[in-house]
Amino acid sequence: MPTVLNLELSVNGEPRQLLVPPHHSLLEVLRERCGLTGTKHGCELGECGTCTVLLDGEPVLACLVLAAECVGRRIETVEGLSVGAELHPLQRAFADLGAAQCGYCTPGMLMTAKALLDENPRAEEMEIREALAGNLCRCTGYWKIIEAVQWAGRILAGDPTPPAILREPSEVKGGCSHG
Amino acid sequence: MADAKGRNIIGTSFRRVDAVGKVSGRTQFADDLTFPRMVHMKLLRSPLPHAQIVSIDTSAAEQALGVLGVLTGRDVPVPFGILPVSHDEHALCPDKVRFVGDPVAAVAALTEEQAQAAVALLRVEWKSLDTIAGYDDALCSGKDQIHGYGDDHNFHKKVSLRFGDPEAGFKEADLILEDTMFFDGNTHLPMEEHATVAVPEGDGRVAVWSSTQTPHYLHKALTKVLGLPAPWIRVIGVTNGGGFGGKSDPFNHEIVAAKMALKLGRPVKICLTREEVFQCHRGRHPTLMSIRSGFRKDGSFTAQHLKTLLDGGAYGSYGVASTYYTGALQTVTYKLPHYQFDGARVWTNKPPCGPKRGHGTPQPRFALEVQMDKAAHVLGLDPAQMRLNQLQPKDSVTANWLRIGSMGLGACIEAVRRESRWDERRSKLGVGRGLGIACSSYLSGAGLPINWNHMPHTGVQLKLDRSGGVAVFCGQTEIGQGSDSILAACVAEVLGITLQDIRLCVADTDLTPVDLGSYSSRVTLMMGNAAVQAAERAKEIIARAVAEELKVAATSLVFAERRVFDASNPEHGLSFADAVQAAEGRYGTLGTTGSYTPPRAPGRYRGAGVGPSPAYSYSACIVEVDVDPASGIVRVPNVWIAHDVGRALNPASVAGQVEGSIYMGIGEALMEESAFRRLPAKLSSALVHKFPNMLEYKSPTFLDMPRVHTTIIEEPDVNGPFGAKEVGQGPLLPVMPAVANAIFDAVGVRIDQVPIHPWMVFKALDEKRRGGEGRYGPKQFPAIDYGDCLLVPTPEQGGDGKARNADEIGVRSGTMSDTAKKGKPC
Amino acid sequence: MLRLPEFTLHQARSLQEACALVAEAPQSTRLLAGGTDLLPNMKRRHQHAQRLVALRNVSELRGVAGHGSGEMRVGAMSTLSQLARNQELQKSWPGFVRALRSISSPVLRTTGTIGGNLCLDTRCNYYNQSEEWRQAIGGCMKEVGDTCWVAPSSSHCWAISASDSAPLLCAIGARVRLASVRGERVIPLEQLFVDDGIAYLGKAADEVLVDILLPPVANTRATYWKLRRRGSIDFPVLGVGAALRLDAHGVVEHVRIYLGAVASAPLRAEKAEEALLGQPLTEASVRAAGEAARGVANALDNTDFTMLWRRQMTAVWVEGALRELGGLAPRAHMPEMPLGAPGMVV
Numbered sequence A: 001m002p003t004v005l006n007l008e009l010s011v012n013g014e015p016r017q018l019l020v021p022p023h024h025s026l027l028e029v030l031r032e033r034c035g036l037t038g039t040k041h042g043c044e045l046g047e048c049g050t051c052t053v054l055l056d057g058e059p060v061l062a063c064l065v066l067a068a069e070c071v072g073r074r075i076e077t078v079e080g081l082s083v084g085a086e087l088h089p090l091q092r093a094f095a096d097l098g099a100a101q102c103g104y105c106t107p108g109m110l111m112t113a114k115a116l117l118d119e120n121p122r123a124e125e126m127e128i129r130e131a132l133a134g135n136l137c138r139c140t141g142y143w144k145i146i147e148a149v150q151w152a153g154r155i156l157a158g159d160p161t162p163p164a165i166l167r168e169p170s171e172v173k174g175g176c177s178h179g
Numbered sequence B: 001m002a003d004a005k006g007r008n009i010i011g012t013s014f015r016r017v018d019a020v021g022k023v024s025g026r027t028q029f030a031d032d033l034t035f036p037r038m039v040h041m042k043l044l045r046s047p048l049p050h051a052q053i054v055s056i057d058t059s060a061a062e063q064a065l066g067v068l069g070v071l072t073g074r075d076v077p078v079p080f081g082i083l084p085v086s087h088d089e090h091a092l093c094p095d096k097v098r099f100v101g102d103p104v105a106a107v108a109a110l111t112e113e114q115a116q117a118a119v120a121l122l123r124v125e126w127k128s129l130d131t132i133a134g135y136d137d138a139l140c141s142g143k144d145q146i147h148g149y150g151d152d153h154n155f156h157k158k159v160s161l162r163f164g165d166p167e168a169g170f171k172e173a174d175l176i177l178e179d180t181m182f183f184d185g186n187t188h189l190p191m192e193e194h195a196t197v198a199v200p201e202g203d204g205r206v207a208v209w210s211s212t213q214t215p216h217y218l219h220k221a222l223t224k225v226l227g228l229p230a231p232w233i234r235v236i237g238v239t240n241g242g243g244f245g246g247k248s249d250p251f252n253h254e255i256v257a258a259k260m261a262l263k264l265g266r267p268v269k270i271c272l273t274r275e276e277v278f279q280c281h282r283g284r285h286p287t288l289m290s291i292r293s294g295f296r297k298d299g300s301f302t303a304q305h306l307k308t309l310l311d312g313g314a315y316g317s318y319g320v321a322s323t324y325y326t327g328a329l330q331t332v333t334y335k336l337p338h339y340q341f342d343g344a345r346v347w348t349n350k351p352p353c354g355p356k357r358g359h360g361t362p363q364p365r366f367a368l369e370v371q372m373d374k375a376a377h378v379l380g381l382d383p384a385q386m387r388l389n390q391l392q393p394k395d396s397v398t399a400n401w402l403r404i405g406s407m408g409l410g411a412c413i414e415a416v417r418r419e420s421r422w423d424e425r426r427s428k429l430g431v432g433r434g435l436g437i438a439c440s441s442y443l444s445g446a447g448l449p450i451n452w453n454h455m456p457h458t459g460v461q462l463k464l465d466r467s468g469g470v471a472v473f474c475g476q477t478e479i480g481q482g483s484d485s486i487l488a489a490c491v492a493e494v495l496g497i498t499l500q501d502i503r504l505c506v507a508d509t510d511l512t513p514v515d516l517g518s519y520s521s522r523v524t525l526m527m528g529n530a531a532v533q534a535a536e537r538a539k540e541i542i543a544r545a546v547a548e549e550l551k552v553a554a555t556s557l558v559f560a561e562r563r564v565f566d567a568s569n570p571e572h573g574l575s576f577a578d579a580v581q582a583a584e585g586r587y588g589t590l591g592t593t594g595s596y597t598p599p600r601a602p603g604r605y606r607g608a609g610v611g612p613s614p615a616y617s618y619s620a621c622i623v624e625v626d627v628d629p630a631s632g633i634v635r636v637p638n639v640w641i642a643h644d645v646g647r648a649l650n651p652a653s654v655a656g657q658v659e660g661s662i663y664m665g666i667g668e669a670l671m672e673e674s675a676f677r678r679l680p681a682k683l684s685s686a687l688v689h690k691f692p693n694m695l696e697y698k699s700p701t702f703l704d705m706p707r708v709h710t711t712i713i714e715e716p717d718v719n720g721p722f723g724a725k726e727v728g729q730g731p732l733l734p735v736m737p738a739v740a741n742a743i744f745d746a747v748g749v750r751i752d753q754v755p756i757h758p759w760m761v762f763k764a765l766d767e768k769r770r771g772g773e774g775r776y777g778p779k780q781f782p783a784i785d786y787g788d789c790l791l792v793p794t795p796e797q798g799g800d801g802k803a804r805n806a807d808e809i810g811v812r813s814g815t816m817s818d819t820a821k822k823g824k825p826c
Numbered sequence C: 001m002l003r004l005p006e007f008t009l010h011q012a013r014s015l016q017e018a019c020a021l022v023a024e025a026p027q028s029t030r031l032l033a034g035g036t037d038l039l040p041n042m043k044r045r046h047q048h049a050q051r052l053v054a055l056r057n058v059s060e061l062r063g064v065a066g067h068g069s070g071e072m073r074v075g076a077m078s079t080l081s082q083l084a085r086n087q088e089l090q091k092s093w094p095g096f097v098r099a100l101r102s103i104s105s106p107v108l109r110t111t112g113t114i115g116g117n118l119c120l121d122t123r124c125n126y127y128n129q130s131e132e133w134r135q136a137i138g139g140c141m142k143e144v145g146d147t148c149w150v151a152p153s154s155s156h157c158w159a160i161s162a163s164d165s166a167p168l169l170c171a172i173g174a175r176v177r178l179a180s181v182r183g184e185r186v187i188p189l190e191q192l193f194v195d196d197g198i199a200y201l202g203k204a205a206d207e208v209l210v211d212i213l214l215p216p217v218a219n220t221r222a223t224y225w226k227l228r229r230r231g232s233i234d235f236p237v238l239g240v241g242a243a244l245r246l247d248a249h250g251v252v253e254h255v256r257i258y259l260g261a262v263a264s265a266p267l268r269a270e271k272a273e274e275a276l277l278g279q280p281l282t283e284a285s286v287r288a289a290g291e292a293a294r295g296v297a298n299a300l301d302n303t304d305f306t307m308l309w310r311r312q313m314t315a316v317w318v319e320g321a322l323r324e325l326g327g328l329a330p331r332a333h334m335p336e337m338p339l340g341a342p343g344m345v346v
Ligand SMILES: Cc1cc2nc3c(=O)[nH]c(=O)nc-3n(C[C@H](O)[C@H](O)[C@H](O)COP(=O)(O)OP(=O)(O)OC[C@H]3O[C@@H](n4cnc5c(N)ncnc54)[C@H](O)[C@@H]3O)c2cc1C
Pocket: A045, A046, A047, B695, C030, C031, C032, C033, C034, C035, C036, C037, C038, C039, C040, C055, C076, C077, C080, C102, C103, C104, C105, C108, C111, C112, C113, C114, C115, C116, C117, C118, C119, C120, C121, C162, C163, C164, C165, C207, C208, C209, C210, C233, C234, C235, C236
């Protein structure tokens, strides 16, 4: 039998004391030991990005990080994104724009996007695309996500103007939704 | 709230009802579920592509740490399948495996790690059979047969249909083009790996929570295999983390989990690995096509003869329908007076193919749209104008007896042509850059159910609460397309209440009326109609009560802003809750139902069941490419798409579906491919998926996604709720041919094959430089005896929808009898 | 869910402790840096270890020191994203930063380290597969069997070196410092690699890579060109690391070109170098160098794309990299790395 480690983790600012074998990933511990199933998995090999969480503010893939290596570091998951009942601007923008279709890639997208906006709320389209390039989405074709991140960035910078498609639905008609 | 244009919810970009759950991580997908005493299951899957199972020794696995139960094929001997004509799958293979990944045994243990470790202790003795790797092997009658039924040796299905008089049509033609094309297989790759939790409920009952697009069909399969009364089995379709058709068959693991749960008396969970998801597959059929069309000088069709050959993989799945679908929708976009379709599906030792977004129609659509581009080039026509000139008219019946309702393709073509500045820019962008156009159409739900019957395809039930809330029950499944939101919106719109006033109960075979499932783009149209009907019926009851209460005519009542009031005196009214109470006081507990059955289609020939739909969506697409002549690498900076959705119930959602379709289309056009590895036959019989992982199966990233310029066209259809038609699949179809056509515009080579890899463009360019044709694609189509042809006179010829020679031909073989035999060597 | 096999974990707190821990049982121990290569390989059960020695807390392996005017030291445990953000590197070695930014994806680069990137296992389509998949083909030479499916008649494993930083760092003449219980040694980076898919590292199993030493810039121009399918995530199917210096007359006086992802080690394209040495960078000379590189690379069928096309692309990519270094206009339609992105320039 392997040794079992006694880990003290900080998840979304809450302390968690857990007995964990060394070979368990942060993903397994979050989902199966902490009951935080908001973090998803799609490959467990680092290839899809759905398991992205923040570790000391940086996006990492929870499927490739050992839980034992996270002691003393700040772990943030999608469950910690809203403040009380108040959605984070990213969550609001994703919800209102339909940037979450099946919603399976969404937690990972949100966490990667949060790290980006924390650093630079005014991130431009190409920076957003680059920053999110390790997070795959099969549903949206990415544009609603890009628009949502841009909008959330504007909200964070104090300008809540929604994107065109939400201002006047008929603008979509005969127009071009972006570009 | 109703806005200035009188809209409440429908037609606005409202926030989806599942949005907040999804952005906060609260939405539970199947693998997020846990139940007390839950245990975990893993499957042993075949390492061989084709073999007889001689014996299975489970003793060591049974003794392993944490193991609670082991099942083999003997425990689940009853076959199942999605189509009644091909119940050829077993939950665990009893005697034979047909592809690498076919499940043969299951182990349940306290943890998933223990189950996995015990699977490795299962010992199976095999006897290898011939590996049928592709068309060549399948067409050779000397090789082992994969199934003991079908149309002929390793042919699963053959179809031959002739509408009108194609030979006469070809005689009228000024130009006849004949092309061989190939569309390779690809897969859905939903981000969520399939998962199921089966929960025994005591007294022999079991509940199965699963990531399935089709709870109703899973329920049927479970009933058959478990041999239990149907009401004892409850299937709950958990919100799917993407489906795209990949979760619309009943799957082995779902059935085995239920069996194991019943055996152990404990909840059993199985979550597939990504590789297992590749093995479940049911993706796009690799399809070889021969297309011969006659054109007049003005570019209009005189006739077409299409031959298809589908590589079906190891099981039937939806394959019979898929085969028909490779021919069915060639007629709905442009006038095609005479048409012959020959289709065949073969079995191979690979994961079974099935319905992926567009189900069987993207392949022939590619052939059709690329061939039209070639014709335009030869005839010196503008490909956009050539299409506009021969649109199938609205409210018409096609040569193969499909009834077209609203038809906005003309508006779609005009829109993309305008938005992309086609007329100024086509062929004028210089070497290396080009524009290409293609169009398409898709069903808004299939006209016939999978299990033929006279019942509705969907049902909605409302429970009106004196609180003013409305509970909506429907068997439909949310797979990401937004069906929950459409269901809530249709009811809220009619009753003038908000989305928050609605409580949904969906996809539960015990609690909700049957909906056939989330496939063939049927949900918005069918469920929407049922929801509107149920809500209208509730509205009528409430209106009657309110009319009495307020002493106004029921007809002058308006339902809006959570009130019911007199149109001529808006102050005079009741809150919606009071209105419900007024009705409940008079008539007792309130509930209504609505349901939907598609109109009967005019075709009466065998095979006429595939193709009809209450309404067809239309799309036109222009793609801009940048081709590097030195490498053959193709980049796509821009895509213009116009989609006739009938009526955009939620424009942001429609745009999202369109963009998602373009995404998948770009993937199919340029990189996604279900490639297989056949090891040298002298050394090994192995046949494996080349890249069953998300690193090497190339799904485009944020950096590969073109800019999408979307125009939503609204040609309302009388059959759609508020006029709506489908949007989830149609916009994918034109992308692949538009890319191929744009490459021709850019560098003058033809790639008659999908996906278009850079080396293909590179080779074609190289060939062209050496004075060759400048084409990459399949060289020839094999000679196939498609059997006797059904002769169906067209509407124009005064036909009645029946085949002329139905009696002479009779019903072909293809039944499930055991006819396994080995023919002569090739 | 794919899960890791059991192992014991030792979190070293100093370089000395790390060296001692690994020396206890070098054959059954592996060093864990970011884990983005090792952990997937262990999940697929094709790299094995009973013990992992984690280097995260070893401060001697951290940090970047020095300036481009002299030798720079890059700690092996620096993450790829830390390095890509480092302003001194951006200024002195933009080609290196470009290589770093082409690696994997943003969410992997926060974890993956430069040391791990250089010690990356070699890759092959027959090998980077699940245990079940490998059983279905009966295994191959790199792991258990005795056949190489890429070249069935060969007695050699052809798995490729897939590191994106290695070709560039070899080209600029970087050196690496290795430490073990026996002491330290510094070797030229190219000596860290062996052109053998199985025994691909020229270091002892118990040697820890401490840091990478970059030579003074001294007018060196260097760049990295990567060929892959998608704009992100994908490993290279071809990498070109090129570094050169021009004399006062614009004539190439020093040049080193290394190809990645075509052999089990970064492969030096000497023929291409010869074609350039003593020449100015012109349309003709860069083309000639590209052509000369074509034959160097004998890509086999073990990555995405076809091997024939990858071989042909060698010339195109080498030429592309050299055009950039020579300030020549990029060929029209040349897809910038990453491939798919419209107008994308890194
Ligand atoms: C989806 C995906 C895509 C990827 N794409 C790319 C890509 O495009 N290009 C690319 O180059 N890489 C790619 N990688 C591989 C990998 O992420 C990077 O190479 C990364 O830099 C490896 O660093 P690491 O710290 O995570 O290594 P680890 O996994 O921790 O280590 C890798 C190996 O190096 C050894 N090692 C690590 N540090 C030391 C040391 N200091 N001394 C001695 N030995 C050591 C380890 O024992 C192990 O054998 C990809 C990985 C994934 C999962």
